[in-house]
Amino acid sequence: MNRTQKSAIFCLVTFLFCVVVMAYPFISIFILKSWPESFFSRSWSMIAYFVFIAASIIFLRKKQSPAEPDFDERDDLIKKRAVLVSFVSVWILLAAACIIPRFILGETGAIPVYVLPFINLGIFMIATLVHSVAILVQYGWGGKDGKG
């Protein structure tokens, strides 16, 4: 695996980790209607965080060979296409964010103001996810390459 692939996997894992971490307070506040216990005040959570960061740095910095470049012309092309796909996904999600509430809430419906930043944040988080997935798909998920 080269650095671009590893960076995409790192982004994907971090995104999924953030979703899991954010799901807990979200469920607590909006569904269970109770204030969540602090996740980061526990010592094991901080240790787990530092282990994750240390393992990620080693994973990202390890090269296939000492002479391997950080990226080459094919990596550049793949990254450009991934940015394009991500950009298109932002427009599709923005359009969906405008149309879907109208169908759910009707012409005169209203949504709380604090939902809007969540929608924007969600769109850009999904765009980041799409960017990582687009990179991995173009590399064939890193597992289809031949060996020689």
Place this chain on the structure above:
Amino acid sequence: MAKGKLNNQVRRLRFENGEMTQQKLADATGVTRQTIIAIESGKYAPSLPLAFRIARTFGVGVEEVFEYEGEE
């Protein structure tokens, strides 16, 4: 737009040059091993500078490594 296929002899030339590994060729040409794999399997057409670097590594002309198969 005319569509053609770029055939290459990279794999054969690697084996003819002392069974050179993909990693060694990648290091010699300044690209990653994944790019060499993609070129060999025909999934990626390299730029002209990279095509010349590959040919020079094998000590042959670029037309001996890459062959364009398309409409005249």
